[in-house]
Amino acid sequence: MNTIALAVVAAIGLAGAAFADPLEGTWRTIADENGNSGLIQVAPCGAALCGTLVRAFDASGTEMASPNVGRLIISETVAQGDGTYRGKVFSPDNGRTYNSRLQLSGNTLAVEGCVLGICRNGGTWQRVN
Numbered sequence: 623m624n625t626i627a628l629a630v631v632a633a634i635g636l637a638g639a640a641f642a643d644p645l646e647g648t649w650r651t652i653a654d655e656n657g658n659s660g661l662i663q664v665a666p667c668g669a670a671l672c673g674t675l676v677r678a679f680d681a682s683g684t685e686m687a688s689p690n691v692g693r694l695i696i697s698e699t700v701a702q703g704d705g706t707y708r709g710k711v712f713s714p715d716n717g718r719t720y721n722s723r724l725q726l727s728g729n730t731l732a733v734e735g736c737v738l739g740i741c742r743n744g745g746t747w748q749r750v751n
Contacts, residue, residue, distance in 0.1 A: 645671055645699070645707060645724070649731055652745030654715035657681030660688070661750060662695050670709065671699040690714040699724065711735045711744065 649662045658680055662673040673696030678688035699709030699722065711722035711733060720735025720742060733744030 643671060643701065644705075645701070645726055645731070648676070648750040649673070649747040650750050651695075651733075651747050653681065654713070656715050658686070658688070658715070660690075660695075660714075662747070664696060664699075667697070669700075670697070671701075671707070672697050673699070675714070688714070696722065696724075713742070713744070 643666070646664050646666070649664065651659045651662060653659045658678060660675045660679060661677040663676045664671055664673040666672075672694050675688070675690050675693050675695050678686050678691055680686045693712065693714070695712050695714070697710045697712070699707050701707055705726040707722070707724040707726065709722050709724070710719055711724075712719045713735065718737070720737050722744075723734045723736070725732040725734075729749035731747040731749070733747060735742050735744055
């Protein structure tokens with residue numbers, strides 16, 4: 623009986639992994655206006671997806687301390703279909719949160735943020751894993 627229960631638990635766990643959203647994983651941002659970049663870990667948060675800054679790098683590519691490590695950079699993000707996602711994106715270089723449009727294409731993620739119809743191109747992020 624224990625073997626059957628373990629098999630059911632394992633099957634459920636594997637099924638959950640098979641249905642992971644394609645946006646999940648780690649993404650390297652482009653350099654911001656200060657030359658800094660980071661690694662964003664995207665994972666489910668409730669019914670949406672969120673991305674947390676897990677590592678920060680200076681303009682030379684050296685890992686650096688940042689008060690934004692651990693902060694949500696992507697939040698309230700929901701798939702719209704065809705690789706498009708809508709939600710919020712925080713920009714550490716200016717401290718503002720924007721309505722986001724993310725476009726996933728393979729291992730690249732085009733990021734854009736808008737406030738009151740004024741949009742800012744967040745560049746194209748690359749999947750790290």
